Amino acid sequence: MSSLAIGLTGIGGMLILLFLRQPVWLTLLLCGVVGNIVMNNGKVAQMVAATNVFDTSYNYGLSVIPLFILMGEVATRSRMSAELFAAARVLLTGVRGGLPIATIAASGAFGAICGSSVATAAAMTRIALPEMRKAGYEDGYAAASIAAGGSLGILIPPSVILLIYASIAEVSIARLFAASMIPGIVLMLVYIAVAVVLARKAQPRNPDLPVSILTRVRALLGPWQFVLLFVLTIGGIYTGIFSPNEAAAIGAFGAIVLGLAQRSLTLAHLVDAIQRSVIISCVLFMVIIGATVFANFVVQTRMPDLLLAAAADANMSAAAVMGIIILAYIVMGCFLEGIGMVLITVPVFLPVVVGFGFDPIWFGVLVTILVELGLLTPPVGMNLFIIKSQVPDMKMRVLYNGILPFLIAPLIVIALMFSVPEIATWLPDRLF
Template identity: 35%
Template sequence: MSPVLVGTVGLVLLLGLLLVRIPVAFAMFAVGFVGIWILNGLQAATGLLSSETFALASDSELIVVPLFILMGNVASVTGMSRRLYDAAYATIGQIRGGLASATVIGCGGFAALSGSSVASALTMGRTALAEMDRFDYSPRLSTGVVAAGGTLGILIPPSTGFVIYAILTEQSIGRLFMAGILPGILLLAAFLLTVTILCSIWPEMGPKGPATDMKEKGRAFLGAVPILVVVFITIGGIYTGYFSPTEAAGIGAGLVIIIGAFSGTLDLRSFWAAARSSIVTTASVMLILIAAHLINPFIALSHLPAEVSEMLVTLDLGFYGTLILILAIYLVLGCFLEGLAMLVLTLPIFMPVIMDLGVNPIWFGVLVVLTLEMGLISPPVGINVFIVKSVAKDVPLIDIFRGVMPFWFAMLACLIILLAVPQLSLWLPSMM
């Protein structure tokens, strides 16, 4: 059996395991280990498993993952994320569709804390859905805006998606974080515009909320100041070069713990809950990374990247044609696979092609992560849709999917803009 055939069978088998809901890491471990065993022998497979596990577990750069996750979890249990929503709600909640717009802003703020789309959708779903239901918002709009707004968590730094991409492609985590800021703001603005358009055409979808006076607005904004300061210090410190992403993660986690302790919102029980959740999430991410470093050599040994590169050269689609085809593949895969699994599976195959084309890997990272976001709300899988469904149990799943589709097209428009104007992604990293 030729190496290419072994690689193809292995990838098909891996896709099958993922579709029947075998955990991503375990599926990749099995296929990668057996594949290397077949192509290079049992000793090579066992040696690589032990060496890669130790190398990744001892990589100091990966400390950024648990620290940023801990920062987001502590911000959630202490109510800091809720106060971001309250500030946005007090400012624009009284206009038509204002609660939905406040939810988008709240999701963006929480994304800057957690780096997790699932955590953003779950937290804001618990906070915002009840408020929008109380003011008779359309369930399609309310659930759609929470599911779509949650996707900001994978683009606005600190982003787990960028961390995984950086490790798999050996790019700078700090530059990827900076590259995600302007696209994240663009996407947030596109979501706000979508809410405005929907509520202008169908006013009954987003009735006006209660008016708030300046005193209430000031109180709500004052409550959000501590967490805004944390975000400014961590992201600003990376941009100015005062500290690395790992140091920024430690400073951010330390600051939210200190703020929570001094404000009386963080006790030992809630801190333990946040720390325990962070450990579980970090373990999941680490397992995926270790499995990725096992399956990547298998894909390389199978010569699949060279075959795919040769095929794309034969198609002669040119620079943008090849890039758009690769992103289209991500869009299709996003309908069936979880985002991190897609990164691990596809980057070893597509990165050699991207580098041969002369595509800036930082720009490509932003495009890929945005495409992964679209997969989070694409049927039939749409992880964020199912997260929102777990909170809004009385809303039919089909209505949630219908609610997110306008936001999906807004994301597609942003992807086209970023394709046409690469400097939106590359300007801030170039200024670091």
């Protein structure tokens, strides 16, 4: 059996195990170990697995992941998301569809200190959905605006997906964070544009009362903790004052200090945030370990090189290759979870993409947008299920119908990424 056939068999076995609902980390690790045994022998497979476990656990650069996760967990329990929503609501009072728009804006802002789409969607469901229901917004429209806004958490830095991509692609986290900022803002604005168009059909029962300019200005001062954390972490990275690891540590510590000082974070909440951070980080590191073992197997099969050569022999253009890759991500996003999808595909696709002359930083932003699309795409849209889990009386059919108009927003940004690549490359080129 050729190395390409072995590689394709390994990927096929991996997909079968995933569809059988096996854990992602176990699937990747098992296929990687078995693949290494087939390519080499049991002793080599054992050495590869042991080395990857040690290297991943010992990697100082990956310490940024649990620290940013802790910052997001503390921020969630410190009611920063509620303060952002309250400020956005006041600022947008009088605007038709103001509450859904405020939800998207607050979600995008909260994503800048949370880094998790699931956590952002969960927090905004508790805060914004009752208010939108009270105002008379239709459930599908209200829930879809929460799901769409929540997905921004993995694109606007810091982002767990971007951190994992950086570790796989071995690219600068700081440059990747800078590259994702403008596309993240653009996507948030496109989501808002969709919400504005849909708001024409909305008939809220409780129209907002007039709000003075002074009240709107005061509302901007409400989420000052968020602004401070953002300046300390992302601003510190962009200006070169802090490394990503230092910024993550300062951000986590700052979130704890601010929460305790404002008495919005109790000791019980802090302990819960630490426990959640440890559990999430352990799961992520297990997935990363499995992915590195699987990536080692893929590299040995020379599959990326063979795919690149096959595309060249077939005279396929760079646009055609990228079209196939994007279609593959969209299809996988309908069934697979985002982090696992990145860990499975990047080792295979990245060498091909770079071989056709695309910037790996640019590709990292593109992959994140595609993962974001997967968070919203039926039947396995994670953000939709997060909302459903917190609102059992809402039917999935309502969620599916509501989210469909918002799916056009990531596609528009993807088209912009190809037509104007500088959207992702301009800021990192200026800062670093």
